[in-house]
Amino acid sequence: MHAAVVLRLVPDIADDLEISESGNDIDREWVGMKLNEFDDHALEEAVLLKERAGASVTAVALDGDGVDKLLQSAIARGADRVVKITYDELPPLPAAAAVAAILADAIQALGADVVLTGVQTPEDAGGQLAAALGARLGWPHLSAVAGVQPAPDGLIVRQEHSGGYATRVHAAGPVVLGVQSASQPPRYVSGSKLRQAIGVKPEKRAGGEAFAGPVAMVRRLAKPASGGGAAMWKGDADAVADQFVALLRERGLLKG
Amino acid sequence: MPMPSPLAVLALIAVAVLVAGYRARVLIAAIARAPAAHRWDQPWQRLGFVAREVGLHRRLLQIRLSGSFHLMIFCGFVVLFSAIVADFGAGLFPGFSLHAIGGDTWIALLQDVFALVLLAAIGLAIWHRFVIRPARFAGSRTTDATLIYLFVIAIVLSMLTEAASGIAAGNVAGGWRPVSGALAAALTGAGLGADGAAALHAGATWVHMLAILGFLAYIPGSKHRHMFTAIPNIFFRPLTPRGVLPAPPEARGQVGISKIEQFTWKDVLDTASCTECGRCQAACPAFAAGQPLSPKKLIMDLRDRIMADAADSAGPLLGGTISEQTLWACITCGACMTVCPLHIEHVPKIVDMRRQLVEEARVGPGLQDAFANMQRTGNSMGKPARQRARWTKDVGFKVKDARKEPVDILWFVGDYASFDPRAQRITIAFAKLLHAAGVDFGILSDAEQNSGNDIRRAGEEGLFQTLARSNMDALSECTFQRIVTTDPHSLNALRQEYPALGGAHAPVLHHTDLLLELIEAGALKLKPGSGATVTYHDPCYLGRYNGGFGAPRALIERAGYRLHEMPRNRENSFCCGAGGGRIWGDDTGVTERPSENRIKEALALGDATLFVVACPKDMVMYTAAIEALDVRGKLAVRDIVDLLELAEA
Numbered sequence: 001m002h003a004a005v006v007l008r009l010v011p012d013i014a015d016d017l018e019i020s021e022s023g024n025d026i027d028r029e030w031v032g033m034k035l036n037e038f039d040d041h042a043l044e045e046a047v048l049l050k051e052r053a054g055a056s057v058t059a060v061a062l063d064g065d066g067v068d069k070l071l072q073s074a075i076a077r078g079a080d081r082v083v084k085i086t087y088d089e090l091p092p093l094p095a096a097a098a099v100a101a102i103l104a105d106a107i108q109a110l111g112a113d114v115v116l117t118g119v120q121t122p123e124d125a126g127g128q129l130a131a132a133l134g135a136r137l138g139w140p141h142l143s144a145v146a147g148v149q150p151a152p153d154g155l156i157v158r159q160e161h162s163g164g165y166a167t168r169v170h171a172a173g174p175v176v177l178g179v180q181s182a183s184q185p186p187r188y189v190s191g192s193k194l195r196q197a198i199g200v201k202p203e204k205r206a207g208g209e210a211f212a213g214p215v216a217m218v219r220r221l222a223k224p225a226s227g228g229g230a231a232m233w234k235g236d237a238d239a240v241a242d243q244f245v246a247l248l249r250e251r252g253l254l255k256g
Numbered sequence: 257m258p259m260p261s262p263l264a265v266l267a268l269i270a271v272a273v274l275v276a277g278y279r280a281r282v283l284i285a286a287i288a289r290a291p292a293a294h295r296w297d298q299p300w301q302r303l304g305f306v307a308r309e310v311g312l313h314r315r316l317l318q319i320r321l322s323g324s325f326h327l328m329i330f331c332g333f334v335v336l337f338s339a340i341v342a343d344f345g346a347g348l349f350p351g352f353s354l355h356a357i358g359g360d361t362w363i364a365l366l367q368d369v370f371a372l373v374l375l376a377a378i379g380l381a382i383w384h385r386f387v388i389r390p391a392r393f394a395g396s397r398t399t400d401a402t403l404i405y406l407f408v409i410a411i412v413l414s415m416l417t418e419a420a421s422g423i424a425a426g427n428v429a430g431g432w433r434p435v436s437g438a439l440a441a442a443l444t445g446a447g448l449g450a451d452g453a454a455a456l457h458a459g460a461t462w463v464h465m466l467a468i469l470g471f472l473a474y475i476p477g478s479k480h481r482h483m484f485t486a487i488p489n490i491f492f493r494p495l496t497p498r499g500v501l502p503a504p505p506e507a508r509g510q511v512g513i514s515k516i517e518q519f520t521w522k523d524v525l526d527t528a529s530c531t532e533c534g535r536c537q538a539a540c541p542a543f544a545a546g547q548p549l550s551p552k553k554l555i556m557d558l559r560d561r562i563m564a565d566a567a568d569s570a571g572p573l574l575g576g577t578i579s580e581q582t583l584w585a586c587i588t589c590g591a592c593m594t595v596c597p598l599h600i601e602h603v604p605k606i607v608d609m610r611r612q613l614v615e616e617a618r619v620g621p622g623l624q625d626a627f628a629n630m631q632r633t634g635n636s637m638g639k640p641a642r643q644r645a646r647w648t649k650d651v652g653f654k655v656k657d658a659r660k661e662p663v664d665i666l667w668f669v670g671d672y673a674s675f676d677p678r679a680q681r682i683t684i685a686f687a688k689l690l691h692a693a694g695v696d697f698g699i700l701s702d703a704e705q706n707s708g709n710d711i712r713r714a715g716e717e718g719l720f721q722t723l724a725r726s727n728m729d730a731l732s733e734c735t736f737q738r739i740v741t742t743d744p745h746s747l748n749a750l751r752q753e754y755p756a757l758g759g760a761h762a763p764v765l766h767h768t769d770l771l772l773e774l775i776e777a778g779a780l781k782l783k784p785g786s787g788a789t790v791t792y793h794d795p796c797y798l799g800r801y802n803g804g805f806g807a808p809r810a811l812i813e814r815a816g817y818r819l820h821e822m823p824r825n826r827e828n829s830f831c832c833g834a835g836g837g838r839i840w841g842d843d844t845g846v847t848e849r850p851s852e853n854r855i856k857e858a859l860a861l862g863d864a865t866l867f868v869v870a871c872p873k874d875m876v877m878y879t880a881a882i883e884a885l886d887v888r889g890k891l892a893v894r895d896i897v898d899l900l901e902l903a904e905a
Contacts, residue, residue: 014638032640034632187617188624191631191718192511237677 001055001150003046004112006103006129007074009033009066010121024218025093033066035073038118044182045148046116047078053150056080058110060103062087063204071202076193077186082200083110085207095215096128102207104136109205112174114155119143119178128216130178142169143178259458260465265347272469280476286517286524286562291507293520295492302491309490315597319535322384325377329408332374333483335366339415340468347465364432368419371412372435378408392534395553400478400532407474410467418460425453477563485529486598492522493599498590499752499801501712502604504611511717512612516561516573519605526600527559536592536602541831546847547585551592551602554582558605574609580618581845583609588713588836589796594827603713610715626840627716630723634705635671636840641702644669647680648699651687656698662735663698665690665770666762668727668750670743671706672872678879679872682895686742686767692902693779695770697740703730707749709797714837721757724749728759742767742897744797744804744871745835751802766798768807768870768896775814775900783901785816790894791864792819793854793878794829795871808870808896815899820864822857830854832877839873851881859891867893 011017011031018027049055058081059074061067071082087102107115115137120127127143134141146160154172160180161167233240248254260268308314313330317323342359345352353359382405385393419436422428424444430437443453475481482489496502504511508518536551537543543550561577564570574580583606592602613619619627629638648655658666667690673683690697705723712720727750731739739762741747751764765773774780792812798804805826812819824830833839833850843849855878858867867882869875878893 012632012640014640016640030642032633185621188614188619188627189617190511190614191627191716191720191722192615193718194631195718195722 001049001053001114002110002112003049003055003057003114003116004107004110005039005043005046005057005059005074005079006107006115006117006133007039007043007059007061007070008036008118008121008129009061009064009070010036010123013122019221019223023220025221028092035070036118036121038120038179038181040118040186041182042116042118042177042179043074043077043079044184044186045145045177045179047187048183049114049148049150050078050080055114055150058083058112060085060107060110062090062099062102062207068202072197072200073189073194075200076189076197082202083205084202085205087207088210090210093123093218095211095217096124096126096132097213097215098211099129100132100136101209101211104133105208106205107133108137114171114174115139115176116145116148116179117177119145119180126216127178130176134176137174137176139174139176140171141176141178142171143180145177145179146181147183148177149183260347260462262348262350265344265465268465268469269344269348272473275473276476279473282563283476283481283524283528287521287528290517290519290521290524291505293492293522295494295522298495301495302493305493306487306491309599310487313597315535315595318595321380322390322533325380325384328373328377329381332370332377332412335370336374336411336415338363339367343418343461343464343468347461360429361432364419364429365434367415368433368435371416374408374412378405378412381405390534390538392538392552393532394534395537395550395556396532396534397479400480403474404478404480407467407471411464411471414460414464414467418457418464421448421453421456421460424448425450425457427454427457479531482529482531482598485525489525489529490599492525494601496756497752499748499797500756501607501753503756504608504717510612511615512610512715513605513608514572514574514612516558516577519558519562519608523558523601523605524562526598526605527555527562529598530555530559530600531598532556533597535595535597536600539591539595539828541589541591541833541850541853542585542587544848544853545833545850547581547845548579549582549585554578554602554606555600574612575618578609580613583613584620584623584841585838586836587796587831587833587838587850588710589831590800591796591828591831594800607713607715611717612715614715614717620841622840622842623714623837626837627711627714627719630706630711630719634723634726635675636706637671637675639675641705644674644704645699645701647674647683648687651684651691653691655687656696657701658698658734658736659700659703659730661698664696664737665698666731666734666736666739667697667699668707668739668741668743668746669699669704670741670746670872672876673742674704676872676876679875682742682872682875682897685895685897689771689774689780689897689900689902693774695774695779698734698736700727700730700734705730707743707746709745709749709753710835710837710839712749712753713835714840724754724757724759728754728757731762732760736762738762739764740767740770741765742870742872742895744795744802745873747804748797748801766802766804766807766870768798768804768811771896771900772807772810772814775811780900781903782815783903785899785901787816787818788865789818789820789863790866790868790899791822791858791861792825792868792870793822793832793858793874794826795869795874796829796831796835798870799829800827804870808868811896812868812899815896815901817866817868817899820861822854822861824857830857832871832874832881834873834877839877849881849884851877852885854878855881855885855887855891859887865891866899867891868896868899869893870896 012034020027046057050057057079059079060083063084063086067084074082085106130141142157144159147158149156157169157171159167233243313327316326342354420439423430423440534552540551557577586606588603626636629636634641656663672679705726708720708723747766755761
């Protein structure tokens with residue numbers, strides 16, 4: 001089994017975000033980038049497949065700032081091989097279909113038979129990449145994946161749904177998985193392993209032709225407006241705490 | 257019964273030595289094949305220290321009673337060694353005696369007197385162990401201790417009987433042996449004739465020799481090994497500064513320790529030297545908090561694993577012999593190492609095993625978050641680096657960026673002092689004091705990262721190296737004369753750890769040092785304080801690890817307050833529970849938080865209204881402890897900076 005994991009750098013939304021002048025993107029000048037959390041789980045699940053079933057794991061990412069470091073950390077996590085995919089041009093906030101077009105050929109050329117990636121990102125909130133990759137590769141795709149078990153003739157994929165329901169799907173052939181959570185939390189990678197991986201130089205491969213079809217575009221971004229139902233508490237921690245306690249008391253949740 | 261013949265004595269000695277050697281073989285082999293530790297430097301200094309430490313019983317006498325009877329037993333053994341030499345000498349070479357150097361005069365007198373001293377000391381020891389029963393003995397092997405008492409009693413009584421019956425038989429001069437003489441008179445008075453006395457003399461000589469040889473054969477499996485290992489163990493103690501944690505040796509080929517045979521020969525010697533006295537256990541805040549860590553038990557468990565000599569069948573070292581919870585419970589405060597009379601090094605062993613757990617990602621969620629945050633943002637809270645200097649907005653003047661202009665004093669602020677609102681208040685107050693004193697200072701702003709002190713102690717060596725290099729690079733690009741920090745953990749890293757990594761040797765001051773200097777130079781003029789009674793908590797990494805005991809106390813006095821010390825102060829301070837990465841752990845299994853234990857100690861003083869600290873983490877820990885104990889009306893936490901009110905200009 002050869003698992004390809006698609007990793008994406010996304011803006012760190014713990015930072016204060018500003019909307020750019022164009023109004024359809026965030027101001028990327030000062031924002032920090034980090035590995036998409038769901039991709040982190042996808043990588044963990046791939047490494048678990050390696051440990052449980054001897055799969056080889058290749059981490060793949062679109063070329064760009066900080067990608068070498070990202071891929072090096074994937075090596076430290078247990079990926080066997082890391083590849084960055086070059087491309088001619090992409091907008092700052094590219095549609096999933098455009099990204100899939102660039103990635104699919106390279107993934108096929110790598111000889112992967114299962115692709116794992118995060119179910120969504122803050123920038124691909126609809127979770128389209130896994131679906132678009134499946135379409136491009138001509139493979140089935142499954143999203144909301146919450147764990148993969150190796151089976152004698154393929155994979156048993158666990159999908160999680162709302163209301164506490166889950167399904168187990170038997171995937172017999174090549175498949176693209178949109179991973180929501182790994183079977184166990186992503187493992188910690190020690191500083192010494194990261195330091196060792198600094199020497200690794202990711203392979204470079206050219207991506208496929210740009211996607212020519214229609215794609216979804218972001219038209220406008222806006223900060224959430226504060227609604228009427230919420231009261232905003234202002235002041236320092238003590239003042240806010242006092243108001244909080246007063247509210248709890250008022251609602252009868254606090255005695256004394 | 258005839259006196260032992262030379263051949264019989266020789267045979268007995270050979271048997272005892274063979275048995276002792278056989279029983280010691282595992283230990284000797286373990287030491288012989290253990291990896292290297294470099295402890296032969298400065299031999300004269302080491303020897304001098306051993307002489308002082310053993311001769312003065314400095315650490316042992318910190319507990320008055322047990323220290324005293326240990327000293328009595330120690331002196332007794334030294335004196336009685338002469339009786340052993342005389343007995344075995346005469347046994348092997350008929351006619352041998354110590355007569356020429358005073359064997360029948362002053363040595364005889366000493367032997368007689370110290371026989372009583374030894375018996376008295378053993379009596380005290382028995383009373384201490386079985387009647388007083390100090391809690392620190394919990395987990396120690398009572399049978400072993402009891403057997404040792406019996407051996408010593410047998411050796412001393414047989415020696416006295418031998419001398420007394422010798423006097424009664426006319427073989428031994430009695431003039432310098434008041435005790436044996438009295439005993440001889442009693443024996444004669446009870447009707448013992450010359451023949452009987454001679455037979456008793458021979459019998460007692462046999463018993464004496466057998467007791468000594470039996471003891472010798474017994475020692476290798478007993479805590480009494482320390483008779484032979486204590487002096488070498490103290491001799492080979494580390495001479496590096498306390499605040500420098502040993503880096504993983506390259507020859508080990510891995511960052512941490514996962515197998516018992518990866519411990520160095522000095523580690524093996526440490527375990528073989530432990531006397532199970534439990535002083536470390538009594539001083540350990542983690543043990544007091546009900547955590548599954550006793551430094552004593554840890555050393556005993558490692559020792560038993562080494563002695564079992566069954567590495568393959570004994571299961572894993574980590575998570576087997578030593579549980580993961582035990583390793584994560586340590587706050588690296590160093591109290592155990594400060595009180596250990598044998599100078600055993602507990603903390604480096606714990607950190608070495610933690611290093612392996614980190615490599616294998618066997619890390620709790622809180623610690624993992626802190627590590628991951630630090631990898632990403634350079635601080636444990638995961639705050640954007642750009643927010644590190646946000647507190648400077650509230651000081652009312654511009655704080656210099658030391659990367660952009662030269663400064664006299666570079667202030668390394670630290671994570672808690674930069675980000676935590678409870679500690680930020682002190683950061684701002686200190687900045688104002690520096691400004692008022694006209695100090696030319698600046699900060700590294702977002703180029704500063706966590707110093708890595710606690711990261712290293714939590715076992716994340718690689719991340720420590722990354723953080724340290726980053727800070728050292730940032731510092732090397734600035735021009736300054738000295739470094740100051742309010743954070744003892746940063747102080748330890750910058751003063752002790754970075755130079756050991758090849759960093760520059762700029763003087764690193766704690767803010768209490770700098771403030772005292774400014775007051776003494778007249779740059780800061782203080783309003784007289786209220787005269788209230790306060791107590792002061794020594795932070796581990798300022799006090800025990802860096803000897804910073806004086807400046808905080810001098811400042812309290814200068815500020816016009818009366819200091820009432822807690823019973824556990826200075827070297828014996830009791831950690832707040834935040835060190836060594838514990839601040840990122842959870843409180844599972846904690847029966848009493850160390851910080852609350854400490855607050856109760858301060859409350860018991862009766863008259864202290866302020867609990868003065870000199871560490872941002874202490875501010876956080878003790879504020880929470882006072883809230884948890886609901887004693888806000890009785891005691892308030894203050895940093896020393898809070899006590900310093902400027903006089904009106």
